[in-house]
Amino acid sequence: MRYYARKTGYFLLTLWAAVTLNFLIPRLQPGDPAEVMVRQLTGRDGEIDPTQIEAVRAMLGYADENVFVAYWKYLQQLAQGDLGVSFTYYPFTVGEVIGQALPWTLGLIGVTQILAFLLGTFLGTYAAWRRNSRFDSFISVGSTFLGNLQSFWIGMIILFVLAYELGWFPAVGGYGYTTPGWNWLFVADVLSHAFLPALTLMVTAPIGFILGMRNTMVQELGGDYIRLAQAAGLPDRKVALGYAARNALLPTVTSFALSLGVLMSGSILVEQLFDYPGMGRLMGEATSNRDFPLMQAILLTTITIVLTASFVVDLLYGVIDPRARKSR
Amino acid sequence: MTENETSAPAGPPPAQLAPVGTAAEADATNAPPGGAGSGQRPPAEDRWSRATKHVEGAPEVHVHVPRPPRWYAVLWSSKKARIGIVMLAFFVFIAIFAPMLTPHDPNDSSFVPVQDPSGEHWLGTNTLGFDIYTQLLFGTRLSLAIGVLGGLGVTLIALLIGMVSGYAEGTWLDDGLSFLTNLALVVPVLPLMMVIVAYSETRGLGLLVFVVAITGWAGHARTKRAQIITLRSREFVTAARFGGDGMLRIVFREIMPNMTSLVVSGFIAASTAAIAAEAGLSFMGFGDPNTVSWGQMLFQANANGALVQGLWVWLLVPGVFLALITTSLSFVNFGVDLLSNAQLREEEN
Amino acid sequence: MANERTTPVLRVEDLSVRYEPRLGTAVDAVKHASLTVSEGEFVGLVGESGSGKTTLAQAVLRLLRKPGRVANGRIWWGEDDVTDATENELRPKRWRDVATVFQSSMNSLNPVVRIEKVFTDVITAHSDSDADAAHERACELMDMVRIERSFLRMYPHELSGGMRQRVNLALALALQPKLVLFDEPTTGLDVVVQKQILDEIRRLQAELRFGAILISHDMGTILDFSDRVAIMLDGEIVEDVATDTLLTGGPQHPYSVHLLGSYGELLGEDVEGYDAAGLKAVEEREEQVAQIQEAVEVPTIVEITNLVKRFERRRGFRVEHVDAVTDVSLTLRKGEVTALVGQSGSGKSTIARIITTIESPTSGQVRYHPEGGGEPWDITRLNRKQRRVYGNAVQYVFQDPYAALNPALTVAYQLSRPLQNYRGMTKQQALDAAAELLEQVGLTPAAAYLARLPHELSGGQRQRVVIARALAPDPTLLIADEPIASLDVSIRAEILELLQSLVLRRGVGMLYITHDLLSAQMLADHAIVLQNGQVQEQGPAKEVIENPQAGYTRELLDAIPNPFQDRSVA
Numbered sequence A: 001m002r003y004y005a006r007k008t009g010y011f012l013l014t015l016w017a018a019v020t021l022n023f024l025i026p027r028l029q030p031g032d033p034a035e036v037m038v039r040q041l042t043g044r045d046g047e048i049d050p051t052q053i054e055a056v057r058a059m060l061g062y063a064d065e066n067v068f069v070a071y072w073k074y075l076q077q078l079a080q081g082d083l084g085v086s087f088t089y090y091p092f093t094v095g096e097v098i099g100q101a102l103p104w105t106l107g108l109i110g111v112t113q114i115l116a117f118l119l120g121t122f123l124g125t126y127a128a129w130r131r132n133s134r135f136d137s138f139i140s141v142g143s144t145f146l147g148n149l150q151s152f153w154i155g156m157i158i159l160f161v162l163a164y165e166l167g168w169f170p171a172v173g174g175y176g177y178t179t180p181g182w183n184w185l186f187v188a189d190v191l192s193h194a195f196l197p198a199l200t201l202m203v204t205a206p207i208g209f210i211l212g213m214r215n216t217m218v219q220e221l222g223g224d225y226i227r228l229a230q231a232a233g234l235p236d237r238k239v240a241l242g243y244a245a246r247n248a249l250l251p252t253v254t255s256f257a258l259s260l261g262v263l264m265s266g267s268i269l270v271e272q273l274f275d276y277p278g279m280g281r282l283m284g285e286a287t288s289n290r291d292f293p294l295m296q297a298i299l300l301t302t303i304t305i306v307l308t309a310s311f312v313v314d315l316l317y318g319v320i321d322p323r324a325r326k327s328r
Numbered sequence B: 001m002t003e004n005e006t007s008a009p010a011g012p013p014p015a016q017l018a019p020v021g022t023a024a025e026a027d028a029t030n031a032p033p034g035g036a037g038s039g040q041r042p043p044a045e046d047r048w049s050r051a052t053k054h055v056e057g058a059p060e061v062h063v064h065v066p067r068p069p070r071w072y073a074v075l076w077s078s079k080k081a082r083i084g085i086v087m088l089a090f091f092v093f094i095a096i097f098a099p100m101l102t103p104h105d106p107n108d109s110s111f112v113p114v115q116d117p118s119g120e121h122w123l124g125t126n127t128l129g130f131d132i133y134t135q136l137l138f139g140t141r142l143s144l145a146i147g148v149l150g151g152l153g154v155t156l157i158a159l160l161i162g163m164v165s166g167y168a169e170g171t172w173l174d175d176g177l178s179f180l181t182n183l184a185l186v187v188p189v190l191p192l193m194m195v196i197v198a199y200s201e202t203r204g205l206g207l208l209v210f211v212v213a214i215t216g217w218a219g220h221a222r223t224k225r226a227q228i229i230t231l232r233s234r235e236f237v238t239a240a241r242f243g244g245d246g247m248l249r250i251v252f253r254e255i256m257p258n259m260t261s262l263v264v265s266g267f268i269a270a271s272t273a274a275i276a277a278e279a280g281l282s283f284m285g286f287g288d289p290n291t292v293s294w295g296q297m298l299f300q301a302n303a304n305g306a307l308v309q310g311l312w313v314w315l316l317v318p319g320v321f322l323a324l325i326t327t328s329l330s331f332v333n334f335g336v337d338l339l340s341n342a343q344l345r346e347e348e349n
Numbered sequence C: 001m002a003n004e005r006t007t008p009v010l011r012v013e014d015l016s017v018r019y020e021p022r023l024g025t026a027v028d029a030v031k032h033a034s035l036t037v038s039e040g041e042f043v044g045l046v047g048e049s050g051s052g053k054t055t056l057a058q059a060v061l062r063l064l065r066k067p068g069r070v071a072n073g074r075i076w077w078g079e080d081d082v083t084d085a086t087e088n089e090l091r092p093k094r095w096r097d098v099a100t101v102f103q104s105s106m107n108s109l110n111p112v113v114r115i116e117k118v119f120t121d122v123i124t125a126h127s128d129s130d131a132d133a134a135h136e137r138a139c140e141l142m143d144m145v146r147i148e149r150s151f152l153r154m155y156p157h158e159l160s161g162g163m164r165q166r167v168n169l170a171l172a173l174a175l176q177p178k179l180v181l182f183d184e185p186t187t188g189l190d191v192v193v194q195k196q197i198l199d200e201i202r203r204l205q206a207e208l209r210f211g212a213i214l215i216s217h218d219m220g221t222i223l224d225f226s227d228r229v230a231i232m233l234d235g236e237i238v239e240d241v242a243t244d245t246l247l248t249g250g251p252q253h254p255y256s257v258h259l260l261g262s263y264g265e266l267l268g269e270d271v272e273g274y275d276a277a278g279l280k281a282v283e284e285r286e287e288q289v290a291q292i293q294e295a296v297e298v299p300t301i302v303e304i305t306n307l308v309k310r311f312e313r314r315r316g317f318r319v320e321h322v323d324a325v326t327d328v329s330l331t332l333r334k335g336e337v338t339a340l341v342g343q344s345g346s347g348k349s350t351i352a353r354i355i356t357t358i359e360s361p362t363s364g365q366v367r368y369h370p371e372g373g374g375e376p377w378d379i380t381r382l383n384r385k386q387r388r389v390y391g392n393a394v395q396y397v398f399q400d401p402y403a404a405l406n407p408a409l410t411v412a413y414q415l416s417r418p419l420q421n422y423r424g425m426t427k428q429q430a431l432d433a434a435a436e437l438l439e440q441v442g443l444t445p446a447a448a449y450l451a452r453l454p455h456e457l458s459g460g461q462r463q464r465v466v467i468a469r470a471l472a473p474d475p476t477l478l479i480a481d482e483p484i485a486s487l488d489v490s491i492r493a494e495i496l497e498l499l500q501s502l503v504l505r506r507g508v509g510m511l512y513i514t515h516d517l518l519s520a521q522m523l524a525d526h527a528i529v530l531q532n533g534q535v536q537e538q539g540p541a542k543e544v545i546e547n548p549q550a551g552y553t554r555e556l557l558d559a560i561p562n563p564f565q566d567r568s569v570a
Helices: A002-028 A033-042 A050-060 A067-079 A094-129 A134-147 A151-165 A184-221 A224-231 A236-274 A279-288 A292-320 A322-326 B022-030 B044-053 B071-077 B079-101 B132-167 B172-186 B189-199 B205-216 B218-232 B235-242 B247-283 B294-303 B312-340 B342-346 C053-060 C115-126 C131-144 C149-153 C161-172 C191-208 C219-225 C243-249 C254-267 C282-295 C348-355 C384-393 C411-423 C427-440 C459-471 C489-506 C517-523 C541-546 C551-558 C563-569
Strands: C010-019 C027-037 C042-046 C068-077 C098-101 C179-183 C211-216 C228-233 C236-242 C300-315 C318-333 C337-341 C363-368 C394-397 C477-481 C509-514 C526-531 C534-540
Touching: A002 A067, A002 A292, A002 B172, A002 B189, A094 A134, A094 A184, A094 A236, A094 A279, A094 A292, A134 A184, A134 B312, A151 A184, A151 A236, A151 B294, A151 B312, A184 A236, A224 A236, A224 C098, A236 A279, A236 A292, A236 B172, A236 B189, A236 B247, A236 C115, A279 A292, A279 B189, A292 A322, A292 B172, A292 B189, B071 B079, B071 B312, B079 B132, B079 B312, B132 B172, B132 B205, B132 B218, B132 B247, B132 B294, B132 B312, B172 B218, B189 B205, B189 B247, B205 B218, B205 B247, B218 B247, B235 B247, B235 C394, B235 C411, B235 C459, B247 B294, B247 B312, B294 B312, C010 C053, C027 C042, C027 C053, C027 C068, C027 C211, C042 C053, C042 C219, C053 C068, C053 C179, C053 C211, C098 C161, C115 C131, C115 C149, C115 C161, C131 C149, C131 C161, C161 C191, C191 C211, C191 C219, C191 C551, C211 C219, C219 C243, C219 C254, C219 C563, C228 C243, C228 C254, C236 C243, C236 C254, C243 C563, C254 C489, C254 C517, C282 C489, C300 C348, C318 C337, C318 C348, C318 C363, C318 C509, C318 C526, C318 C534, C337 C348, C337 C489, C337 C517, C348 C477, C348 C509, C384 C394, C384 C411, C394 C459, C411 C427, C411 C459, C427 C459, C459 C489, C477 C489, C489 C509, C489 C517, C509 C517, C517 C526, C517 C541, C517 C551, C526 C541, C526 C551, C534 C541, C534 C551, C541 C551
Parallel strands: C027 C236, C042 C211, C042 C228, C098 C179, C179 C211, C337 C509, C337 C526, C394 C477, C477 C509
Antiparallel strands: C010 C027, C010 C068, C228 C236, C300 C318, C300 C363, C526 C534
């Protein structure tokens, strides 16, 4: 059980570091952040009313000169779930605003990530097993090319063709004229709105898994235990799936959490494009409106999501790889 | 470890019969047989290989040690890398000669808006009155610049952190740096970039390079650390230490030459990511509005409703160019990977 | 021994295997090799690294991978020509006709499943047995190789190297194969464990009478085990004779003569026609050593007293202690070779690391007597200048010449660095001196080697360069850490001879670290036998080996076969 204790400890430590980083980012900027903020909010270059600066300071919790006191307060507030008040959505708190947006993003990202993982590992496994075949080179060249397309650009093309030209799907938003609630009409409406953003993400999301799985599996296929299995005359399928793929899956699973971070970045652009009411659009709004509390809270939330996913994956990894539980 | 004949042929084949060139061969033949105790005897391989290889009276057979293929030959041997290099050369050409390839100025918005492609405006003009073709050409410059500078920035940070961390493996310094690396690895890149850019008061190339470097180094630092650790524990490093060389010389003269291809492939990958990051940030409206870039073009196209108005050229072309330039870099990297992994050379078709 | 009337279990005729890499030149790794194994026959296949023996094995197993392919010749498993058989045709025959235990079979068990699963996979793939029957068979096999049945429930990483190899042996016998191919089955294992595994193989082979091919570069084992020996050189089988003929009648091919001779020389046996490397026995060099020591005031170089090294390992909140070295004392003098003999984990490398100041001792003293007299220095308390002098005086000869030379740098660079660093030479001077060093280690003409990269040298040449580099700073003490263990048998004797002649000619001292008592006997004046960090026996090398007192020393000696004597007795 030491493995799990260590992983938990590591998770908490990283979480603390992320929280601290979030505290430090504005303070590491050159100049007085409050002044910068007021300047940017008012758009003025010259003299600024010092009371304005004081007001912003107080609001941000910078009133205390002592950094450690401020840090302590910040941690206390965070522990109570208090992330401050949003500039843009005043008087709503940042927590409330994020609470509204989070389910949309989690749904969108969660579904695409899982589909991408399944599709990616499947295609990667098959390409590795039939390596140097037509299918393999098609997959590897195709992945390289698709992987180099920008997600927002793909989104624009999809939007242009499927929404504007063909009109098969609604172009923007999270839902249309239905009333939110647990009824089929609304669910169908949400799904049809989510389809295009999800499709856009799905063009690139599986690629990391495809290439990762293919490459590790090719490597595993060169392993001694594969050679032995072949020498022993085990059936091809068994060697491919039971032996090589089973082992190649391990590093792919490890990459699950990190690729979630990549997908998050992608979803910011895509949500922006489709005006999808999730965290990504919120992030876009927050940054262009210089809603600093909201912006930082979103950053912290995304980091926490990725960290948690990575923690869960670590725990899972202990189950699927007997070596991890024991060593170190 | 000593015997791995099955994988050997991909690397330089074992030099068993490795006589030394004609001069050496001749000398070995003349050496007095069995000058015991002198330490001057020709090595055994020479002695018995002479016996097997050189039948008396027959012309001297010169057994040649196969050299490993040169790096450029390896690079060029890959079809993908060849395509990548040609494509990249094309973009460099455009970037250098952009002013000669178009009669217009990329910042000139005095044209009649929304023209269809014509002899005067090869790709037409956009709603703001810019010439799309000209902007496309000049946008190459920014993408290449951000690619080179951002790639350099990432590589430098990654090298510094990865090398120090790897060389100090097992110490507190390494623990600290590794922790930092792992933390930086889980932070989603784009939101962090956006936060940094939002706090910044200036916009422009410098900021973009900074943001790309500060957000993109972690993965590369981790691979470099791993590489250093394997190289560092190799005996030749200890040998260099016994030979009186200092740490800096060891790192740069002994270790670095053995990881060149890794550094290069890291640089290219970082460049690719930098170009993509610039495009993404510009698309979100965080680019420098005074420069011409493909991301900026897409941002304007989106903001000015190119989609709704069906101005597909405006939309399509910058995206295609972005994809092509990053694809060319990825293709070049296929070739670079072959340098460090001889096994891969047999894979590709 | 071999039954001539029945069909041989394996027949290879005129086989050539060619590697055709997409870049670079094609190489024929196996050239026109023919080999036959009869029922119950034990065939040894010996050759240096790169001689093609593993490639031949892969071809025999029909496991060749790109870019290798069979270019010529045929292979029969029993009566079936399998040269061009498809994988589907082969599958039912595999593991019944030919089974194998791989080299580096540390990794030949699927790491993520329990060991039993591998057994049941293999057994059920070839028969209609259900899981219970397969389990029953797996248990039988475990009994056969004398491992507890409970080990079936473990994962491969939970087993020691020797255990894993037993499991692999059991797995190879799962379907009662007609032929088992052992490809360096004990490489990487400890000497004593090696012997246990090999004995197990021999016992089972005698019991079950399967045909066997044992691939090894270890002449002793091959000669000891085999009915027949095939010797490979550069892809060709240059010798294929009954072992008795080889030992008594003498080998035919010049390479075989050399191989057997070099092997014999370390055992103190003469082989007819072998041009001996000329290692000097203790009696022959006594006088020279005495001369060297008389010429200087203080012959002592390094003196170790009551050395203890304790490693601490933190496991959670507990701290574990491992005593790597316990109370070792020894003195290294000019002109003398001191052998430090022990298995891996005996602490011999730790002592070397302490002398070279990579590790520091937990207690005890290591004192260096500087050139030209004066107070001895405690090497844990050297000042900057002293550290430099000491670093210059003590140089290291590495075990693996493939790892000890930087693959990216030329011989000239690697040799001239210590010359520039320690002897203050300019680049040009260093180059000249490097050439001279190369000549001294027998690489002539030096000019032909200076500009080379390590991969352009053979293993023996590389080791000569490693030795030259250790000599470059003009040291007074050489630490030679298993300098011949990674080398091919045919050149071991002469590398030892080179070291010996250098010690005598230059009047330096040497600490010779080895697991091999016999080479210690040939080379060393003094021998110290270490086990688990403790000295088991210490004294003049000749006495220690000819008249061992400690049980452990005898055990080590027993692990070394001497086929020359076994045969003459039999």
